[in-house]
Amino acid sequence: MPTRSTATTPDLDLGNPIRVATIRDLDPLDADRACFDLRRQNETADVRALTAALRTLLPDADALAGYSVEESVAAMRDLGLFLGSVKRHGPEPLDLVPEALPVLRELGRRTDMVPRDTVHHYCTWNPLGTRQRMYTGDVQEAYLQESVRMVFPHLRDGLELAAVLGDTDLADPKFALLTDELSRHTESTVTAIDMVVANVGPEFFARVLRPYFEEIDVGDRVLLGPAAAQVPLWLIDLAIWAADHSEPGYQEFLRESIPYSLRRWRDLYGRWIRTPSVVGRLVEAFGEDPGEAERRAPALRASTEALARLLRVLVVFRGRHLGIARKAYDADLRLYPVGSGGASVDLLRQIIDLTRAAAQLTQPGTGAAPHGQRRAAV
Ligand code: HEM
Secondary structure (H helix, E strand, O other), rough: OOOOOOOOOOOOOOOHHHHHHHHEEEEEEEEHHHHHHHHHHHHHHOOOOOOOOHHHHHHOOHHHHHEEEHHHHHHHHHHHHHHHHHHHHHOOHHHHHOOHHHHHHHHHHHHOOOOOOOOOHHEEEOOOOHHOOOOOOOHHHHHHHHHHHHHHHHHHHHHHHHHHHHHOOOOOOOOHHHHHHHHHHHHHHHHHHHHHHOOOOOHHHHHHHHHHHHEEOOOOOEEOOOHHHHHHHHHHHHHHHHHHHOHHHHHHHHHHHHHHOOOOHHHHHHHHHOOOOOHHHHHHHHHHOHHHHHHHHHHOOOOOOHHHHHHHHHHHHHHHHHHHHHHHHOOOOOOOOOOOOOOOOOHHHHHHHHHHHHHHOHHHOOOOOHHHHOOOHH
C-alpha cells in the first residue's frame, strides 16, 4: 500500500523490496505510452516531441500534492527519462521546460533525494517487461539496467552488514562470519560486471548510451545523470578501509556521489566518515607484535582472512570493470573525456590500487597488517 504523505518521510526505506515492487508497478503520470514513444523520438533526435511530452506529463500542483512517496519516486523516474533524452540531443531540458523545475524540487523533497532521477530510478525502480523505461530500447541497455538491478538488493543488505561489522570486535568469532556474508553480497557486483562484459559492447556504451547520462542544470545545481557510478560500492569501501586509507581524489568522488544515494546511506556515510575503518581497526589490533596479538585473541586470524576475501572480491570486480571502462573511454572511441559519474578511468585505476593496498594490510604474514600506516583521514 503506497504511503500517503505530503511531508518528507526521512526514515522511509525506499530500497525495501516490497516498496521497490510497488514503485515499479506505479504510473502516476500515465506515462507508459509516452515512455515507449520516447525511444523512437530519441532515435530521430526529435527534441520538439520530447519537450512536448515532458510538458504534458508534468503533474499540476493538486495532483502532486496527492502523491504518495512511492508515486513521487515513480514520477521522478519518468520525468527523468525525458530530461536525459532532451539533454542527449543538446539543449538544457529546463531551459526548454522551465515549469518542470518546481515539480522536480517538490519530488526531490518528498522522496528525500536529489531533484533529479538517479541510477536507482533508472534501474531498480524501473518496471520490467513491456513497461520498461529505456532511452534506446536496445537489449544492451537492458543488460546494463539489469546489472544494477541485480546488485542493488545485495548492496543494501551489505551496507547493513557493514554497519554491524563496524560495531563488532575483530576478536569476536562472529566477525569472520559477518564478513563472509558481506563478501557473498558483494560478489553480486562480479556477476553483474561479467554479464555486462559478455553482453554490452564498449562502443554501444561509449557512442549510444553514455550521452544520455550527461549532467543537467536544475536551478542552481548541476546534477549528474543516472549512471552506474552511483551504485554505492564506495560506501562499503568507506566502512571497510577508505575512512582512513583513502586519497583525496577518491574522497572527493565519494563526497560528490553521496548526494545521489538514499537517506539511510547518506546517514551511514555521515557516521563512517568519522569512524576508523575496519582495516584501520585491524592494523590497530595487531599492533607492534602480531604474534602476541593473535595469541591474545585467536579469532583475529579468521577475521583477517575473511577481510582479505572481501577485499579480493572488490579487487576482482574493479579489475573487470576497469577493463570495460578502459575500452569504452579509449581516446578513439569516447565522446566524453570523463565518466558520467564525473570521474575518469584514471580514478578507477587509483581506486583499484587503493583497494589492493588495503588488501595488503590484511596479510599479517607479510608484515603488512601490524606495520600498515594510516593515511590521511577523510
Ligand atoms: C559499459 C559498462 C561500464 C562502463 C564503461 C563504466 C565506466 C565507469 C567509469 C568511467 C567510472 C568512473 C566514474 C564515472 O563514471 O565518472 C565508473 C565508476 C563506477 N562504476 Fe562503472 N562502468 C560500467 C558498468 C558498470 C556496472 C555494470 C557497474 C555495477 C553494476 C558499475 C559500477 C561502478 C561503480 C560502483 C563505480 C564507482 C567506482 C568504484 O566503485 O570502483 N559500472 N564506471
